[in-house]
Amino acid sequence: MPSIQDVARLASVSTATASRALSRPDMVATGTRERVEAAAQQLGYQPNVLARSLRQKETRTIGLIVADILNPFHAMLAKGVQDAADQHGYTVFLFNSDEEPAKELRAMDTLRGHLPTGLIVAPTSGTRAHLKTLPDLPVVELDRVSGHAGSTTVTVDNLGGAITATRHLIELGHRRIGMIVGQQDISTAIDRHAGYRAALHDAQLPYDPTLVLPGHHREDDGYRAARQLLGRPAGTRPTALFIGNNEMTVGAVLAARELELDIPGDLSIVGFDDSRWAQTMSPPLTVISQPAYDLGRLACEHLINELGQPRPVTPARVQLPTELVVRHSTGPPAGDALSRAPRPHSVPPPHSR
Amino acid sequence: MPSIQDVARLASVSTATASRALSRPDMVATGTRERVEAAAQQLGYQPNVLARSLRQKETRTIGLIVADILNPFHAMLAKGVQDAADQHGYTVFLFNSDEEPAKELRAMDTLRGHLPTGLIVAPTSGTRAHLKTLPDLPVVELDRVSGHAGSTTVTVDNLGGAITATRHLIELGHRRIGMIVGQQDISTAIDRHAGYRAALHDAQLPYDPTLVLPGHHREDDGYRAARQLLGRPAGTRPTALFIGNNEMTVGAVLAARELELDIPGDLSIVGFDDSRWAQTMSPPLTVISQPAYDLGRLACEHLINELGQPRPVTPARVQLPTELVVRHSTGPPAGDALSRAPRPHSVPPPHSR
DNA sequence: GTGAAAGCGCTAACAC
């Protein structure tokens, strides 16, 4: 790798001039600039980011910690962050916490040594404590909030989304609506749970805690919780399910299939977060959709914007709306309008394009 | 951030000794070592990776360029790479090429400035040329091969997988088997196409080029190609489709649904690459499955292993097997055993767990 | 076993 010394020598200038010519062209005579540029070009010179960062104490690097890159929602968050970072000349260090606080802490330690200019994190239950190890780093929390005082947050309206989802089921005539909820130390799970309760309350329906089962956001958790809820004797079994995240929804749908329940004839399902899977599933799933890409993009842009500024006393709170997308996994409960006889799965309607 | 100077001062030693105590404990007296460790602990010292890398000319960083992190297959590759890197104390810089050679080149330029210890890349059509800009960097090509002479490659047996897939359809009685094939400047697409031809040839079936449509690996390409193939008049329309990647398979399935074709009654489908979508689709899809995680893991481990060694004349070629997973999207052609009357979609069998 | 000193490649003060 040629260094700036090589470039300077070839252009017959000092390294300082070469450096200026390349990073502050206006501080240098036109002829000199051109000579330096030609030399750099000829040698295929690429500045050593390490040396520059060490000197400037500024790496133009952003740390990103998502919970699980295999989850399409998180992959989309990452994509949004990366595209925005790219556009502003920042490089992203991506880490997975796999929802494990310990892994998240390891990622932060590694990151710390790389002196990122800022950090974007989709929090786990440990994040609030872990962020204390990075006192001077600008932090944006993405999708979930940890409670750390100094973080800017970029989230969706989880409460509103959950209310809308639950209300949709209520309006269809459901009275026994189960919920599969995420870990109660994760903000999104708490908010969605609260929304569910609020919608029931608004409709003057009782909140039955036995209809609410917890999971850890994984497909398996959704499967197990659904088996348990749907295994209840007829009459106490929920006629509809609101499920707190995308992965658990998959599990719940598989459980319903295994029990040969017709969706939505025997059971209505609303998931949180849209995906191709939800769209092409049969029947296509009614969901609360989230603007995942924009969430990631905005998190990154807010972070970069804040870098110049002094730290405000109250960090920004960005909240994006969600949207109810009604497809074919929700309908009136069986007792209402339809016979309880088992029916074949309906043919899914053509995918709209 | 405390520096090693701070640690040294607190432990009343020179920076040299502090450095040794932390990275080469055996070169230092036990008492000294303990004092330094205590000081480091107390200050929350984290070595500055930039300074270390600059000095050692070795960053313990691996560049990873995948085609599309939103594609679950590529996300899984990335996960495999990252887990392995993590385990060996390496940090991964992840980039997306989005299948665009220009983006790939940009990623490589950025990467170059960060002096990665090695590079893992899922090639685009431009990779072979681009790698010439990184002459001394150990490179592992992942999933696809670019033709670059110096790269170790970690791939699956695409030829064998395609032969198996096509033979499976032939054995079911299909004679008009269409293929939707990827870009013919991507090695996997070439190999899968060749496998398809080879299997036809082995069965003494003619190769009909009008039954083979190209796509650029995207869902939309699969959709369009399938519409075209399935729009042919009955009698010349293929009774089965072998599709060259996961995304295009989604598009093809949606096209078949739109045409209200029963799968597998009217049309058998085999996809390349398994996924949760393929498993939970109705009907569950017959696929050639690939060990994506292992592919990523092995790519990383090979790269790290090679770092010490001198560059061998002939780089390693690692090839992992694929596996035919027969589910319910393949069956005998309609003319053979079943009526051509439209039938309702069959109820998908319970998901095995 | 430990310390002094040099230097990785770069940029920013400071001269001129």
Add this chain to the structure above:
DNA sequence: GTGTTAGCGCTTTCAC
């Protein structure tokens, strides 16, 4: 406008 020089934080000779 340009050159000289110092120094970012670290590791590594080379002395002792």
